[in-house]
Amino acid sequence: MFAVLYLPQFPLQAALRHEPELWTGPVALVDPARTPSLVCGLTDPARQRGVSEGLTPTQAMARCGDVAIRHRSSAQEAAAHQAILQCAWGFSPHIEATAPGVFTLDLRGLACLSGNDPEGMVSWAAQVRAALECQHLRARIGVGPTPNLSRHAARWGAGIEIVSDAAAFIGSLPVAALEPSSDVAAVLQNWGIRNVGELLALRPEEVVDRLGLEALALFAAASIHVTRPLNLARPPECFDEAYEFEDAVETMEPLLFILRRFVDPLSHRLALSGLAAERLILRLRLDSGEVLERRLAIPRPTRVADILFRVLHTHLETLRTDSPVKALALTADPCRPEQKQLGLFEAALRDPQQFQETLARLTAWLGPERVGNPVRENTHRPDAFRMLPPDFENAPESSGPNPDSLPVPIRRFRPSVPAEVRTCGEDNAPVYLKCTVAQGKLKRVVGPWLVSGDWWQPCAWEREEWDAVAGEKVLRLVRKPDGWFVEGILD
Amino acid sequence: MVTQAANIVQLRHLLAGRFPHLRQGLPSARPVETVPTGVGALDDLLAGGLPRGECTELIAAGAGSGSAQVIHGLLRRVAADGQFLGLVDGADSFDVNAVEPFVLARLLWVRCSRVDQAMKAADLLLRDRNFPILVLDLKLNPAGQLRRIPSSTWYRFSRLQEQNPCTVLVVTPFPLVGGAACRVRVAAGLGAEDTGLAPGQLPGRLRFHLVDQAGAEAEPAFRAG
Numbered sequence: 174m175f176a177v178l179y180l181p182q183f184p185l186q187a188a189l190r191h192e193p194e195l196w197t198g199p200v201a202l203v204d205p206a207r208t209p210s211l212v213c214g215l216t217d218p219a220r221q222r223g224v225s226e227g228l229t230p231t232q233a234m235a236r237c238g239d240v241a242i243r244h245r246s247s248a249q250e251a252a253a254h255q256a257i258l259q260c261a262w263g264f265s266p267h268i269e270a271t272a273p274g275v276f277t278l279d280l281r282g283l284a285c286l287s288g289n290d291p292e293g294m295v296s297w298a299a300q301v302r303a304a305l306e307c308q309h310l311r312a313r314i315g316v317g318p319t320p321n322l323s324r325h326a327a328r329w330g331a332g333i334e335i336v337s338d339a340a341a342f343i344g345s346l347p348v349a350a351l352e353p354s355s356d357v358a359a360v361l362q363n364w365g366i367r368n369v370g371e372l373l374a375l376r377p378e379e380v381v382d383r384l385g386l387e388a389l390a391l392f393a394a395a396s397i398h399v400t401r402p403l404n405l406a407r408p409p410e411c412f413d414e415a416y417e418f419e420d421a422v423e424t425m426e427p428l429l430f431i432l433r434r435f436v437d438p439l440s441h442r443l444a445l446s447g448l449a450a451e452r453l454i455l456r457l458r459l460d461s462g463e464v465l466e467r468r469l470a471i472p473r474p475t476r477v478a479d480i481l482f483r484v485l486h487t488h489l490e491t492l493r494t495d496s497p498v499k500a501l502a503l504t505a506d507p508c509r510p511e512q513k514q515l516g517l518f519e520a521a522l523r524d525p526q527q528f529q530e531t532l533a534r535l536t537a538w539l540g541p542e543r544v545g546n547p548v549r550e551n552t553h554r555p556d557a558f559r560m561l562p563p564d565f566e567n568a569p570e571s572s573g574p575n576p577d578s579l580p581v582p583i584r585r586f587r588p589s590v591p592a593e594v595r596t597c598g599e600d601n602a603p604v605y606l607k608c609t610v611a612q613g614k615l616k617r618v619v620g621p622w623l624v625s626g627d628w629w630q631p632c633a634w635e636r637e638e639w640d641a642v643a644g645e646k647v648l649r650l651v652r653k654p655d656g657w658f659v660e661g662i663l664d
Numbered sequence: 665m666v667t668q669a670a671n672i673v674q675l676r677h678l679l680a681g682r683f684p685h686l687r688q689g690l691p692s693a694r695p696v697e698t699v700p701t702g703v704g705a706l707d708d709l710l711a712g713g714l715p716r717g718e719c720t721e722l723i724a725a726g727a728g729s730g731s732a733q734v735i736h737g738l739l740r741r742v743a744a745d746g747q748f749l750g751l752v753d754g755a756d757s758f759d760v761n762a763v764e765p766f767v768l769a770r771l772l773w774v775r776c777s778r779v780d781q782a783m784k785a786a787d788l789l790l791r792d793r794n795f796p797i798l799v800l801d802l803k804l805n806p807a808g809q810l811r812r813i814p815s816s817t818w819y820r821f822s823r824l825q826e827q828n829p830c831t832v833l834v835v836t837p838f839p840l841v842g843g844a845a846c847r848v849r850v851a852a853g854l855g856a857e858d859t860g861l862a863p864g865q866l867p868g869r870l871r872f873h874l875v876d877q878a879g880a881e882a883e884p885a886f887r888a889g
Contacts, residue, residue, distance in 0.1 A: 568769040582762035646727040
C-alpha cells in the first residue's frame with residue numbers, strides 16, 4: 174500500500190506557514206522571479222472577490238482593495254519541504270519527494286497498518302495530517318495499492334481518501350484527473366467521454382490510432398495495476414525556518430512573534446526525529462543589507478519549545494541594530510539528547526532545564542565572563558582563572574591540595590587599584606600609600622614576596638607583594654613593572 | 665474582657681502562622697533546621713548553623729571583620745557535604761586562589777559590579793529553585809548604593825523563600841536586611857600578622873555576636889487580659 178501527501182497550492186502554503194491567520198482573508202501570492210510579477214496563488218476569499226491567477230498585483234488590488242500581497246519565497250518553500258519530509262519520516266521510513274507539494278510514502282512493513290484495516294488507515298492518515306498541521310501545513314492524503322492511485326485519491330479526495338475498490342475509484346474520476354492536453358481533452362469531450370471509466374471502456378489501440386501517443390500516457394495514468402519503485406529521499410538533519418517581512422520591523426515584538434512561530438514547529442520536528450537542539454543560529458538581515466548572525470549555545474540540549482524561545486527572547490532583549498530588520502532565519506543544530514542516570518546519593522539540580530534558563534538569562538545580561546564556575550588557570554600567577562558553565566553533576570570528589578597550604582582569603586579589587594607609594598630603605602619597603610582605598614603612612618608592612626612566571630612566553634610576569642597596614646586595613650600591595658597597585662584587603 | 669483576650673491570642677497565633685519569620689514573642693512551634701557554616705563559633709552561636717530556608721544577615725562592619733573567612737568556610741562545608749552554592753558577589757571580590765578546585769566546582773559565581781545587578785541576580789537565583797544555599801555578598805558595595813535598596817526587595821525575597829526554601833546569607837557592612845530571621849555581627853580585628861596563618865586557623869579568630877533572632881523567647885509586646 175502507498176500513501177500520497179498532497180499539499181494544494183504548495184507555494185502559497187509555504188508563504189503563509191507563519192501567518193496562518195491570513196487564510197481567512199484575501200491573499201494573493203506573487204512570483205517575483207517572473208517579469209512582470211503575476212499572481213500565481215490565492216486564497217479562497219480572494220478568489221471569491223474576483224482575483225484570479227495571471228493578474229498583476231495592481232490588477233488584483235483593483236479587484237479587491239484589501240487583498241494582502243505576499244511574495245513567493247524559495248527559502249520558505251525549502252523550509253516547508255524539509256518540514257514535510259521530517260514529519261513523514263516519523264510515519265514511514267520510505268518516502269519519495271515526488272513533486273513540489275507531493276510526497277509518496279511506501280506503507281509496506283508498517284505494523285500499525287497490517288491487515289489493511291480501513292479504520293486503522295484512516296486513523297493513521299489522521300495522525301499524519303495532525304503532524305503536518307503542527308507545521309501549519311494542510312494536506313490531503315490518499316491511500317491506495319499503487320502510487321498512481323494514491324496520488325489520484327489525494328488530489329481528488331475530500332481530505333483522507335482510502336481506495337478500497339481501485340477499479341470503481343479510477344472509473345469515477347473525471348478525465349481531467351489524467352491531465353490530458355487541451356486538444357485531447359476537447360476531442361474526448363466531443364466524443365462524450367466524461368470520466369475515466371468511459372475512457373477505459375474504449376479499446377486502447379483504437380484510441381491511440383486517433384489521438385496519438387498521448388493516449389498511451391492517458392491509459393498508463395489510469396492503470397490500477399502498474400506500480401513503480403520510489404526514488405527514496407532521506408530527510409535532511411537540518412532544521413531551518415525563514416521569514417521575510419513585507420515591511421522592515423524596528424521593534425522586538427514582531428520578531429518574537431515570528432520566532433515563536435518558528436520554535437513550535439522546530440520543536441515538533443526535533444521530537445519526530447528523536448533529536449534535541451544544542452545550538453540556535455539566528456540570522457537577521459537588516460534593511461541596510463547587513464546580515465547579523467548570532468550563535469546561541471544551549472548548555473543542556475533540549476527540544477522544549479518554551480526553553481528555546483526564552484533563550485532567543487533573552488538574547489533579543491540585549492540586541493541593538495543600526496537598521497530595521499527585513500528578514501530573519503533560525504537554524505537549530507541537532508544532536509542526540511543526553512541520557513544520563515544519576516547516582517542515588519548525588520546532589521542533583523532539582524530542575525536542570527530551569528537552571529539552564531536562569532544561567533542563560535544571567536549570561537545574556539552580565540556576560541559569559543561574569544557568570545559561571547571559576548576554574549583556576551595552570552599558572553602561578555595570582556588571580557588567574559577562567560569562567561566555565563557550571564557542571565554540578567560532574568563535580569569532582571573532595572581532593573586536591575591541603576587547605577592549609579592555600580593562601581589566606583582576601584577580598585580582591587578587580588581591577589587592581591592603582592596607588593602612589595613612597596618607599597624607603599634598602600629593600601624599598603613601602604612607607605606611604607595614596608589611593609582611593611586608603612591614604613596615609615603605613616603602620617606596618619610585611620614582605621616582600623617575589624613572584625614571577627611564564628618567563629619563556631611573551632606574557633612573562635613578575636610581582637613584588639607586600640602586606641601593609643594602613644589605618645585599620647590590611648592591604649595587599651603589589652609592585653609590577655608598570656607601577657604599584659592595591660590588589661585586595663584582608664577581611 | 666475574657667473574649668477580647670481570647671481574640672488577641674487567636675490573632676497572634678494567626679499572625680505567627682502566616683508570617684513565621686516575624687517576631688511575635690511566641691515560642692517556635694517546631695525545631696528549626698540548620699545549615700552548618702563550617703565556622704565553629706558561628707554554628708555554636710546559632711545552635712547548629714544558619715536557619716534553613718531563612719535569611720540570615722551577617723553584619724561585617726569595618727575592615728578585617730572576617731566576613732570573607734565566613735564565606736570561604738561556608739563554601740568548603742557545602743562542598744564537603746556534596747551540595748552546591750550560589751554566590752552573588754556584589755563587588756566581584758571573591759578570592760579564587762584561596763579555594764580548592766573541588767570546592768570551586770560546586771560554586772556558581774555571579775560577578776557583579778553594582779548593587780542593582782546583585783539584587784537582580786539574587787532575585788533570579790531565588791526564583792530558580794535549584795540552589796539550596798545562596799550567599800549575597802554586599803560587604804564592599806558603597807553605602808549610598810546599599811541605602812537605595814527598597815525595603816520591599818527584602819520582603820519580596822522572603823516571599824520567594826516561602827515558595828522555595830533556600831537558605832540565604834547576606835553579608836552587609838551595616839544592618840540592612842529587613843525581616844531577616846537572624847542577624848549576627850562578626851568582628852575579628854585581623855591584622856598583618858594573620859596573613860601568615862593557615863586558613864584553617866583564621867576562623868578561630870572570629871568573634872560573633874547575635875544581634876537579633878526571630879522566634880527567640882522574649883518579653884511579649886503585650887499581654888492578654
